[in-house]
Amino acid sequence: MATVARVVVLLWVDILASYAIYVMMAYLTNVWDFSFTKAAAIVNVFWGFVLVSPLFLTYIVDTILGNYWMVLISSVAYSVGLGLLAMSTPPVLANSMGNCKEYKPECIGHGQEILFYIAMPLIAFGMAGHMTSFNDFLGEQLGGEENNPVDDITFCKFSTSVVVISITTFVAVIGLPYIKPWSIRFGIPAICTLFATVLFFSGSRSYAYHRPQGSPMTAFFRVFVAAVLKRFHQSPRDPRDLYEFSGLRFYRAPHTKGLRCLDKAAIVVPTEPREEQENKIWRLCTVTEVEETKVLIRMIPVWMTFIICGVVSAIGFTFFVEQLEHLNPKVGRLKVPIVVLLWFFEQAQKQLAKLYVKFAERMDQKLGLGKLAPLIGISISMIIAILCCVTAAKVEKRRLGVVQRHGLIDKTDERIPMTMFWLLPQFVLLGLFTGIFHFSAGFLVVFFRFSSWEK
16 A cells, blocks of 8 residues: 555645646736736746647657656656745745845845746646656556456555545645745645655655657657658559558558658668668658558647637636636635635546546447547537637626726725636636547547557
């Protein structure tokens, strides 16, 4: 149980770091006195890096580091980043830097700015690293392979660890909004993250390690290198003259006429021995590898349409959170932390994602239409995104009406007498959209994945 608990305790890191980023808009606008657009730009660049970098980190994990080292390095980056973020708040280093200790823009010195802009990339790298390798590494510890199945005792230990740590984290996150000093708000996640990282590292000798097996993306690059090296060779008229593995155990993709320039990677040069060319994997690729590279290139226009969906996601981490900071958080006399709405967002995201996975499996098993599941999911997610934007626009119109009626247009620090639960529908819709869209896009890649490279 100790080994599993040391890994699962890293859930602290992701949850607490996510909370720190959720409140970043309020911190930048209230303490640093940044405009909404500038603060939103910083937060959006952060999340953009988090979502894009796993594409590159996966290649590094599969070829060089492995899951353990990626989890460890990203956890250390988390600890350092959150620590620097806490140190960038005015009171922490005020005496050494000669600044005032109040949470005001004039108390933000050059040193605090440097610490902040170093902390944000480190936190982003830590979050991206966990997204890349945490689940895979946890699966390695649980023995998720066929020759080492998960027994009931291990599963119970894992479930117990998840429940205990989740309850502890939930209590901590719910309590953090009641803490006023920003240095403590950021300091508690930094301390918990450091503790989790040290605890994880202490169990290094007991972990199951899997060496990197190579990345499918290597073949993608090999096709381009081979095509460039043979750019002056003439492609044969009959595609059957191109190089391909023989044998029934190999998956073979049919040749297509598009992007013929990449076919040069599969040309067998008649003036050189065939066996010698087969040993030079960066000069000769199979037709299947070339065709699957073509598939990825053809998917680029589809991926470009996802930019609009990214814009909708960015609204939730910026505009929605900024709205929450100025609405009434009380239910009667009880003050409800804004994390409650973020919890609804997370739950909507997870639950719909689970339903979508079941839907995709049913489509594939019952109807044999698994390839249509991603397209249906993306279409549904775009409809939900439209509903989310329409709902947010209606709520914002009502909010502005309340501001005008109470004469709060020039009083930006005043609370608006409108309950924050008006934002609940748009947070739930945003969670539904994010959940189904991310998994649909993931399934779309899976259906066009490099099947021959895995075999």
